Amino acid sequence: MPNEMTFPFQEINIVLKDGSRFSLQGAVLNSALQYIPTQGYPPLVKTLKEFTKETHNPPNWDNYETLLTNGSQDGISKSLEMIVQEGDSVLVQNPLYTGTEIILKPYKVNLIGIEQDKYGIIPKKLVDALENCKAKYTEEGGGKMPKVLYINPTGSNPTGITMSTERRRKSTRSAASTYHPRR
Known part of the structure; x- marks a missing residue:
């Protein structure tokens, strides 16, 4: 994982087509610029696992891992x-x-x-x-x-x-x- 101190950005401002705006800075910006684990973005993986368990309740679901792919x-x-x-x-x-x-x-x-x-x-x-x-x-x-x-x-x-x-x-x-x- 790259040292966050080497990232050249202090803040990134984003303007969406609908005119809404937000900015990324601090820990959120550092997280966005960092490599993510191979399984995928951890909060998204966690949400998908919870959704699958709640919606489908597959057997032994707690014994399985979830892997996100690019397509x-x-x-x-x-x-x-x-x-x-x-x-x-x-x-x-x-x-x-x-x-x-x-x-x-x-x-x-x-x-x-x-x-x-x-x-x-x-x-x-x-x-x-x-x-x-x-x-x-x-x-x-x-x-x-x-x-x-x-x-x-x-x-x-x-x-x-x-x-x-x-x-x-x-x-x-x-x-x-x-x-x-x-x-």
Whole structure:
């Protein structure tokens, strides 16, 4: 973190289009000029965590961290970089968002496209792809099962498809039963 004494500003005055004005100075100005933690601006992260808990009350929410990104591309990149290694297989919706393809390209992954219809990925096609991967997989390392399924179920890019709740459930159940047949 840079030493705040090195900042060349004493005060910044801001005038908005509606004519309202405000100024930043002292600790507020120093905070605005400083790097922020990787997770995002702490007061905003705190507010979003509280809002999510109050609105949705997800299970075990207190055990999760929240990370703000600069946009969807940044979020996709960070997520895939944490999961994917060179040579992995990745299940993707077909057609695939070109931005995701660009992120995955340096990893030389095996992209396994899952066909879509007007309701999103087709569960039977997902099962077929997983069965095909499972047939090639051996405990001795003769193949790799896919690590991740990348889909954009709401307003998919490039198709604009939004998967119905039932299609999402069916795809999840189909994949889980294929991947873990004893369940």
